[in-house]
Amino acid sequence: VVVKVFRTGQEEISSEAVLVANDEMHDEGSSWIDLDDDLILNLEVREEVVKSWRSHISVIRNEQVVATATIAVNEPFSYGGYAFYQSDADEKRPDYSGLSVVRDPGLGIAYAGMLLVCLGATYTLYLRPWLRKEEAGGKESA
Amino acid sequence: MNQALGGDWLAVSLLAYGLAVLASAAGAISGKPVLRRAGLICMVVATLLNVGALVALGWESGRAPFKTRYETLFLYSSCIAVVSLILVAIHRLYILIPFSALGSAACLTAALLRPDLEFELLPPALQSAWFVPHVVTYFFAYAGLFASFILAGAALIKFWMRGRAEGALEGAAAPIPYEEAAHKAAIFGFVTLTFGLAMGAAWGKSAWGDYWQWDIKENWAFVTWLAYLTYLHLRLLPNWRGRKALWLNMASFAAVMFTYLGMNLLPTAKSSLHVYQ
Numbered sequence: 001v002v003v004k005v006f007r008t009g010q011e012e013i014s015s016e017a018v019l020v021a022n023d024e025m026h027d028e029g030s031s032w033i034d035l036d037d038d039l040i041l042n043l044e045v046r047e048e049v050v051k052s053w054r055s056h057i058s059v060i061r062n063e064q065v066v067a068t069a070t071i072a073v074n075e076p077f078s079y080g081g082y083a084f085y086q087s088d089a090d091e092k093r094p095d096y097s098g099l100s101v102v103r104d105p106g107l108g109i110a111y112a113g114m115l116l117v118c119l120g121a122t123y124t125l126y127l128r129p130w131l132r133k134e135e136a137g138g139k140e141s142a
Numbered sequence: 143m144n145q146a147l148g149g150d151w152l153a154v155s156l157l158a159y160g161l162a163v164l165a166s167a168a169g170a171i172s173g174k175p176v177l178r179r180a181g182l183i184c185m186v187v188a189t190l191l192n193v194g195a196l197v198a199l200g201w202e203s204g205r206a207p208f209k210t211r212y213e214t215l216f217l218y219s220s221c222i223a224v225v226s227l228i229l230v231a232i233h234r235l236y237i238l239i240p241f242s243a244l245g246s247a248a249c250l251t252a253a254l255l256r257p258d259l260e261f262e263l264l265p266p267a268l269q270s271a272w273f274v275p276h277v278v279t280y281f282f283a284y285a286g287l288f289a290s291f292i293l294a295g296a297a298l299i300k301f302w303m304r305g306r307a308e309g310a311l312e313g314a315a316a317p318i319p320y321e322e323a324a325h326k327a328a329i330f331g332f333v334t335l336t337f338g339l340a341m342g343a344a345w346g347k348s349a350w351g352d353y354w355q356w357d358i359k360e361n362w363a364f365v366t367w368l369a370y371l372t373y374l375h376l377r378l379l380p381n382w383r384g385r386k387a388l389w390l391n392m393a394s395f396a397a398v399m400f401t402y403l404g405m406n407l408l409p410t411a412k413s414s415l416h417v418y419q
Contacts (some may be wrong), residue, residue: 049262049263049265050265050266051263051266052269053266067152072266073266073267073268073349074267074269074270074349075267075348076278076351083351085349085350085351086266087350087351100350100351101353107347107353110353111344114340114344115340115345115356117336117340118336118337118340121332121333121336122333124398125329125332125333126329126373128332
């Protein structure tokens, strides 16, 4: 039997054998301890998963801060026709933040186009055949 | 112990789908209503268990369980089952049950062969209100297109049988069973794909600042959309309606499958957030 125990947080590990293995883990990424003849405790260092990237944005105009915001992935901030996006980050460098600033005056047209395609498909493929059927049904019964 | 997440749920729903395949196929072949009804009951039970499995995954992970390949296979099998049961309820398309049960069972078997052993956290890009509607819309579309694929196959077999019985010329005049149903299911799938694509674009805009990034999944989703668009248009032509259009419908489903599961085969898969690992 092999028992796999994953070290996920900052749990306190008190056993001496585990502490030795823990040092090895930091050097090699994983380690194992014989607990018994047929029981092995396998320890692995897991990659940490980033939950969120955030940046604090200040808009400065004429040396005065006119707006501040915290942006994150999926939470952009718009000011004066420009949108600020959290577009890149580096977990090894917390002082680095990749931003993209987007001015997209044609966006309304693009969205209107998408909406038209959706509504047009629904109308042509569902609504119009249904309306025709109703009409034909009405004529038959009249 | 390393155990597949939701493994017990998976095993029982797989079993129920298996029984649904056997009973409904036996019902279709023998024509006995008892067997058909038994197949339908197994299918309903399997669907409930499958949806239960999905809910359990979501409950345990504390998020929508649509992140990994394993999780989406639970979602796809549920959608296939739900869509086919709706089509049976509305249009009495009993022919779908054995095939949908088989399709759902195939999804769950694929999940079982490479299970998730622990939950993955959602990366920042997936933490969005669009996550659930975008993914669920797409999987209902894929399920509708699966039903269309099966019905197109059934229609082609009917075509072939009629051609053998009556000679091709006489057979071509009368409507072929399942051809209209395959078309309707494709319409449902296409309209749903359209909404899914638009939602994805809106999501992309809020996450990355652009609604289209020429990511491999986006490209293939577009290819799939174009394939069904072509089918819907060519079916309007008299010399395409029937056999040719049905073949095109079935071929288009290959694009669906490739968009869903084939992305890992492409060299740029690693850089895409869309690829189910």
